[in-house]
Amino acid sequence: MPLHIDVLTLFPRMLDGFLVESILGKGIESGLLTVKVHDVRDWATSKHKNADDRPFGGGAGMVMKPEPVFAAIEQLQTPGCRRIYLTPDGTPYSQKIAGELAQETHLILLSGHYEGIDQRIREKVIDQEISIGDYVLTNGTLPAAVVIDALARLIPGVLGEEKSLTHESFTGKLLDFPQYTRPAEFRGMSVPDVLLSGDHAKIEEWRNAQRIEKTRLVRPDLLK
DSSP states (O other): OOEEEEEEESOGGGGTTTTTSHHHHHHHHTTSEEEEEEEGGGGOOSTTOOOEEOOTTOOSSOEEOHHHHHHHHHHHOOTTOEEEEEEEEEEEOOHHHHHHHHTOSEEEEEEOBTTOBOHHHHHHSOSEEEESSSSOOSBSHHHHHHHHHHHHTTSTTSSSOGGGGGGSTTBTTBOOOOOOOSOSEETTEEOOHHHHSOOHHHHHHHHHHHHHHHHHHHOHHHHO
16 A cells, blocks of 8 residues: 655645656656645635644744644544654654655655644644754745655565665764766776776775765764
């Protein structure tokens, strides 16, 4: 059964181009996964379809209201689905989490906005909270796109050549090795001889050494 993803956002048009381009678009077109984007305002019942209001206790900004979000999630959810809120104070997104989500059959991604969402939403209809980094964006639609893109690559058949998954960054907690293509000589810069040798054992040894060295220099925390 292919993975189905529902995205709840106040800015559904932000994902229009993203869902039809490149590898993700091909995966959706092939039926390996499906993604449907919903406007939270569709579940708002007020005259002006308001999905936000001022926070109790005062303060700047607005907070997403519980009524439309509860209604949307309760209508869309299926038994066993995973309901995820994209927020800067969530658990940092990782390749491991992406792999776990890629094995689900139904995800609901809630994109926050303004000063966030009513806490009662988080307590009652959210199973997992994810952050894509220690910074704040104007809304959670782009983080939803990042989550989708990373997990979609791990669904069998989406990438086409599954072997590429075993040699990329964060596989085995190491960063990726340097890549080269034609021409072998460019502006006085040469491709390492080992990559032109045809000796696959030596090439693999060189690549592993490069992964370790790059990880040591850029992300030594991963080696711990």
